[in-house]
Amino acid sequence: MTVEEFEEFYAQTVARLTGQLYVMLGDQQEAQDVVQEAFAKGWVRRRQMDRDGHPEAWIRTVAWRLAVSRWRVRRRTADAWRRGGTPPPHVEPPGPDHLLLVDALRELPAQQRRTLTLHYLCDLSVEQVAAETGLSASTVKTHLVRGRAALARRLHDPRIEEAPDA
Structure with a gap:
């Protein structure tokens, strides 16, 4: 380069x-x-x-x-x-200007948070997330499902839980 x-x-x-x-x-x-x-x-x-x-x-x-x-x-x-x-x-604790989503993400385990970010924000496929994190594809899928469910509970949004699997 x-x-x-x-x-x-x-x-x-x-x-x-x-x-x-x-x-x-x-x-x-x-x-x-x-x-x-x-x-x-x-x-x-x-x-x-x-x-x-x-x-x-x-x-x-x-x-x-x-x-x-x-x-x-x-x-x-x-x-x-x-x-x-x-x-x-x-x-001092974070002020009220912090986004609700960021607060909810902070409560997730670090690996789930990273997996969700790579898949949804970085738009990486399950296989790409697996390659970047060193996890198996099935583990990545498990993190995605559990992470979405945890976010739905924290954000009180049932639509998140219904999101299609990766």
């Missing part, structure tokens, strides 16, 4: 990928951070991304892994604060 091709790829996909990671993570700033960091890593490996043939999936996967890594660091930091006896600084 040439410099110009990478710049064009970035311009065409950064907003979409940031939106997708926002839905997966439930945090706009975190999504922006991990997507930018993933693109920085992609810049260094742009020839490899071009050979693999799925640069958008590569960036999305790297961004997801960066987010997971950050969660682990935060958890270890919180554990250290607890052991030290000093509580972490107070953070």
Whole structure:
């Protein structure tokens, strides 16, 4: 991938990928951070991304892994604060401007949230989701069915439960 091709790829996909990671993570700033960091890593490996043939999936996967890594660091930091006896600084809860759907998605297990996002927001097929996440196609379908049902309960919308299977 040439410099110009990478710049064009970035311009065409950064907003979409940031939106997708926002839905997966439930945090706009975190999504922006991990997507930018993933693109920085992609810049260094742009020839490899071009050979693999799925640069958008590569960036999305790297961004997801960066987010997971950050969660682990935060958890270890919180554990250290607890052991030290000093509580972490107070953070205000999200304001009312947060979307109801994002709140409902946050309550889902991370893998279900990621699977739903990849399938419905990223418009990936079950097979593509399976390839990107390393899950079997049947596990992806199970996550989709259970995720839709959980969202329907949380959003009190019976139409979601009736959505056709993937």
